[in-house]
Amino acid sequence: MAKKVLVVDDEPAIANLAKIKLTNQGFDVTTANSGKEALASVASDPPDVMVLDVMMPGMDGWEVASRMKGDPDTKHIPILMLTALGLGEESRPEFVNVDEYYTKPFDGATLVKIVRRLAGRDD
Numbered sequence: 001m002a003k004k005v006l007v008v009d010d011e012p013a014i015a016n017l018a019k020i021k022l023t024n025q026g027f028d029v030t031t032a033n034s035g036k037e038a039l040a041s042v043a044s045d046p047p048d049v050m051v052l053d054v055m056m057p058g059m060d061g062w063e064v065a066s067r068m069k070g071d072p073d074t075k076h077i078p079i080l081m082l083t084a085l086g087l088g089e090e091s092r093p094e095f096v097n098v099d100e101y102y103t104k105p106f107d108g109a110t111l112v113k114i115v116r117r118l119a120g121r122d123d
């Protein structure tokens with residue numbers, strides 16, 4: 001059975017590119033375009049891995065990650081933060097424990113490799 005990945009980005013082109021790269025490698029991928037939409041998607045159909053943008057209008061990725069990691073039902077879901085900001089530029093909240101951090105523009109092969117590892121699929 002294919003591992004489920006939720007890609008969250010307010011830029012549809014980026015979400016769709018990530019979806020294509022991951023789908024081509026056998027993942028079952030859905031997308032969300034906002035933090036609110038992401039949390040609703042997780043509640044209705046929890047993914048095995050989440051790829052999450054940091055900078056989004058309304059609820060940013062840090063808030064989404066904080067809510068997920070603070071919820072006993074979703075804290076086990078690995079989160080890959082995908083952002084255009086480098087680590088030095090981004091003030092990463094100390095209280096948010098994400099599993100991986102990767103910067104845009106992303107390389108498709110590297111994205112797939114990270115998601116495979118987080119999904120426990122190192123094949």
